[in-house]
Amino acid sequence: MWPDGRLTERLGLRHPIVQAPMAGASSPAMAAAAANAGAIGSVAAPLLTLPEMRAEWAEARAATNGALALNFFCHRPPGRDAAREAAARERLRPFYDELALGPVPEPTETPPFDAERLAFVLEARPAAVSFHFGLPAPDLLAPLKAAGIFILSSATSPAEAVALEAAGADAVIAQGWEAGGHRGVHDEREGWGEMGAIALVPAIVDRVKVPVIAAGGIGDGRGIAAAMMLGAAGAQLGTAFLLSPESRIAEPHRAALRASDGADTAVTAAFSGRPARGVRNRYMAEMGPEAQADFPLMNPLTAPLRAASAKAGSPDFMSLWSGQAPFLAREEGTGEIVERLAREALGLLGRG
Numbered sequence: 173m174w175p176d177g178r179l180t181e182r183l184g185l186r187h188p189i190v191q192a193p194m195a196g197a198s199s200p201a202m203a204a205a206a207a208n209a210g211a212i213g214s215v216a217a218p219l220l221t222l223p224e225m226r227a228e229w230a231e232a233r234a235a236t237n238g239a240l241a242l243n244f245f246c247h248r249p250p251g252r253d254a255a256r257e258a259a260a261r262e263r264l265r266p267f268y269d270e271l272a273l274g275p276v277p278e279p280t281e282t283p284p285f286d287a288e289r290l291a292f293v294l295e296a297r298p299a300a301v302s303f304h305f306g307l308p309a310p311d312l313l314a315p316l317k318a319a320g321i322f323i324l325s326s327a328t329s330p331a332e333a334v335a336l337e338a339a340g341a342d343a344v345i346a347q348g349w350e351a352g353g354h355r356g357v358h359d360e361r362e363g364w365g366e367m368g369a370i371a372l373v374p375a376i377v378d379r380v381k382v383p384v385i386a387a388g389g390i391g392d393g394r395g396i397a398a399a400m401m402l403g404a405a406g407a408q409l410g411t412a413f414l415l416s417p418e419s420r421i422a423e424p425h426r427a428a429l430r431a432s433d434g435a436d437t438a439v440t441a442a443f444s445g446r447p448a449r450g451v452r453n454r455y456m457a458e459m460g461p462e463a464q465a466d467f468p469l470m471n472p473l474t475a476p477l478r479a480a481s482a483k484a485g486s487p488d489f490m491s492l493w494s495g496q497a498p499f500l501a502r503e504e505g506t507g508e509i510v511e512r513l514a515r516e517a518l519g520l521l522g523r524g
C-alpha cells in the first residue's frame with residue numbers, strides 16, 4: 173500500500189508512522205492508541221525512574237498488541253562546574269522569588285541509558301528502541317541487537333546519519349530544524365543541527381541504506397506524502413498529537429499551541445542545557461537561548477518554575493515544546509489522528 177514497505181513489514185505496522193516519544197507530554201494511552209491504529213506507539217522513558225518506566229510500559233502493553241517502542245536519552249554525563257552552576261542558580265533566583273518557591277535547588281543528574289535500563293528493555297521486549305542524542309556504547313547496544321530489537325535514533329545532519337548507520341541503527345530519523353522538543357544532535361561539530369527537513373531528508377536518503385524516517389514540522393498527510401516524495405520510508409510526528417486527549421500537556425501549553433500560527437516558536441537551551449524548540453514565552457525572552465549549565469543539569473533547576481507556572485495557569489515559565497506546525501494539530505483522539513494522517517497521505521500518493 174505504501175511506497176516503501178520496509179518499516180511496515182519489519183515492524184508489523186499498517187502505516188509507517190511513528191508517534192514520537194515526548195517526555196512529559198506523550199502517555200502510555202497515546203502509545204497504545206497509536207499502535208492500535210496501525211502506527212508504532214512510543215513510550216518515552218528518558219525522564220522516568222525504573223519503577224515509573226515499568227508501570228508506564230505495563231499500562232501501554234496491556235492496552236495494545238500492536239508495535240511499541242521504548243525511548244531513552246543517551247547524552248554524555250554533564251561536565252560539572254561549581255562556579256557555572258552557582259551562576260545559573262543565581263540567574264534563576266528572581267524567578268523563584270517571584271513565584272515564592274524558596275531557594276533554587278542544587279542541580280542533579282538524570283542518568284542516560286545504562287545497564288539497568290538495558291536489563292529492563294530485555295525484559296520488556298519492545299519491537300523497537302529509539303534513542304535521542306546518539307546511540308549508547310557498543311556493550312549496551314549489542315544485547316538489544318542480539319535480541320532482534322529494532323534500533324532507531326535521530327540525526328540532525330547527513331554526517332550524524334552516516335555515523336548512526338555505521339554504529340548499528342536499523343533506521344535513521346531525519347530530525348529537521350522544524351521539530352518540536354529537543355534537537356537530537358550528538359556530534360558537537362553540528363552546533364544545534366539547523367538543516368530544515370526538506371534538505372535534510374534527501375541528503376540523508378542519498379547517504380544511508382537503512383530506511384529514513386522524516387521528522388519535524390509534519391502535521392498532516394501533505395507533510396507525510398512530501399517526505400515520501402523526498403525518499404523517506406516513514407514519518408515521525410510529535411506536535412500533531414499534543415492536542416489529543418491522550419496528551420499530558422497542561423492547559424496553558426494547549427492554549428499556546430492553539431493560538432500559534434507557527435511563526436512564534438524558537439530553539440533555546442535555557443530550559444535543559446540542550447537546544448529544544450518551543451513556543452516563545454517570557455522565560456525564553458528573559459533568559460536568552462544559551463545554556464546556563466550543561467544538559468541535563470538545567471532540568472531540575474527549571475522544573476519547579478515550570479510546574480508552578482503550569483499550576484498557576486500561566487505559560488510564562490513553562491517549556492511549551494512545539495514544532496513549527498502546531499496549527500496542524502487537531503483536538504482528535506490519537507487513533508483518529510493516525511487514521512486521518514494515513515488516509516490523507518495515501519490519497520495524495522495516489523494509493524488511497
Ligand SMILES: Cc1cc2nc3c(=O)[nH]c(=O)nc-3n(C[C@H](O)[C@H](O)[C@H](O)COP(=O)(O)O)c2cc1C
Binds near residue numbers: 410411496
Ligand atoms: C513535547 C515534545 C517532547 C519531546 N520529547 C522527546 C523525547 O522525550 N524523546 C525523543 O526522542 N524526542 C522527543 N521529542 C522530539 C520528537 O521525537 C520529534 O523529533 C519531534 O516531535 C518532531 O517534530 P514535530 O513535533 O514538529 O512533529 C519531543 C517533541 C515534543 C514536541
